[in-house]
Amino acid sequence: MKLVFDRPRSMRDKPMHFCPGCSHGIVHRLVAEAVDALGLRERTVAVAPVGCAVFMYEYMDFDVTEAPHGRSPAVATGIKRSRPDLFVFTYQGDGDIGAIGLAEIISAANRGENFSVVFVNNTVYGMTGGQMAPTTLLGQRTTTTPRGREAKTEGHPLRMAELISGLEAPYYVARVAVDSPAHIARARKAILRAFQIQVEEKGFSFVEVLGACPLNWGLSPTEAIKRVQEELIPYYPLEVFKDKSGAE
């Protein structure tokens, strides 16, 4: 029989700890596929986040280091600059990148560091139990916005991809989603493109992935996917905001 679907080489054969309907599993797989497609597994050093994806190294079969919450872009800078021959990416969540680590991501992007960022935006702090994230939508109820996020007191949800693409240096900035097979196919392409850009030594590449956190949204997996489509995508448009090579 012909094998038509298998685990990427860069993934371990291990059951994941994510909640049912969580997007991290899909994004992990897309990342592993891209690493394999470009033959990068044996020269990859990834930077794991603090948050629900902290156990990335349990599922990935390449070198992974931990980083303090928000500091991944600084850690990645240290790795890539001292060993430019390595393939380096950070995998970050919305609190990590948009709150505590805002200075690190903006500065690394602004320096045009030649590493890649995979940013999973699910509009909530997952691991700590569903608090407001910088990307939480207006009106969204979280454990720290029990009456819903209000612009007057909590500000507006941060559009990270737009923010990064406003900088001069970044080479590739895109936002994708993993709510449907068609969107997953586009997400796969975007991550591959981002990694390719690093391999070609062109500079900073950034992919924001809209994902679902059914647990902290208080929704079933199918309802959560509907929310991504009906609430997240209208506020966070799926676009390639910047691609200096002109190609998509």
Next chain:
Amino acid sequence: MGKVLDLVRCFDRMRLVMIAVGEKVLMRGCEAMAEAAIRAGCRFYAGYPITPQSELAEYMARELPKYGGVFIQSESEIAAINMVLGASVTGTRAMTSSSSPGISLKQEGISYLAGCELPAVIANFGRGGPGLGNIAPSDADYFQATKGGGHGDYRNIVLAPYSVQETVELTHLAFDLADRYRNPVLILCSGLIAQMMEPVEFMPFKGGEGHSQKEEKPWALTGARGRPSMVIKSLYLQDVELEGHDLKLQEKYREIREKEVRVEAQHLEGGRATPEERAKLVVVAFGTAARVAASAVEEAREGGLPVGLIRPITLFPFPRDFIRKAAEGTDRFLVLELSGGQMVEDVELAVRGRVPVEFYGRMGGVVPSPEEYLAEIRKRL
């Protein structure tokens, strides 16, 4: 002296030639540390400007690229220490430097370095605090340096030079110890040493001048080529699992305490001393205070006063047993610090109440004169 300085600065190349033939050159402490770091194989430096040690970063910016090294002016002290963490992950010898308030910001990263068992060298040219304080020399970061500083059960190895020459020597030692124990090493000295100019003789380049320092460390992450993939982390979710990791760290600190104590003593004759030679008062001081104290003790000795000096060079590991032994042969201790009294607590722990331990400290960046210390010594004899 000004002329010599100008010459040194103008003729950078000539200076390097002078260094190469082993002649002494006049150099500022923090620049000498930078040169020593490069010679010790440091190939990555990240830092953020802060007085009184910005010249170290400037020196690195100029010199490090000549050796294939990387200099980054980071967006913050927090980013600097995490860049160092990243470089260290790949096995690269890496350092950062700052002054007191900047070192406070680095504590999170230092805790992660210790937890992940990553080597790194961090220099703190201390200035007056707390808060913004001032930019005058201080050693008030002793607690922060030696008792942890960041969160969790960990220790930094802490080296305290008292001259520019010793700064150079301890910088080499710092990189070696950091690698040997896979642990952060802090070089703690007051801002005075950063700015002080003294003649120094440099040590040769580790592995020769052209050496790239890219030697593989078996634990470093450089891609899973021909080996299983590896992880560097400090996260252990299960309590007993984390305790196991913590016990491993404690075992390392025990070994460091056993093997790495460095201390210098003057006029302590121990059991061999005749009753007349015995130091009735023993001064304990480190870094800049020790420098001034050494002059005061010499002067006191010339004046016939029975006084000795103990200068801890490693603050962690602290020369506890050495001081404990000294307590058997003296009447009292006088601890001199550029702080409100920090190391004095470790001296008290070592002495265990056997003899009185007295303290004299100046704060806020005040550096006492040898005469001032001499007066304090006289008062107690």
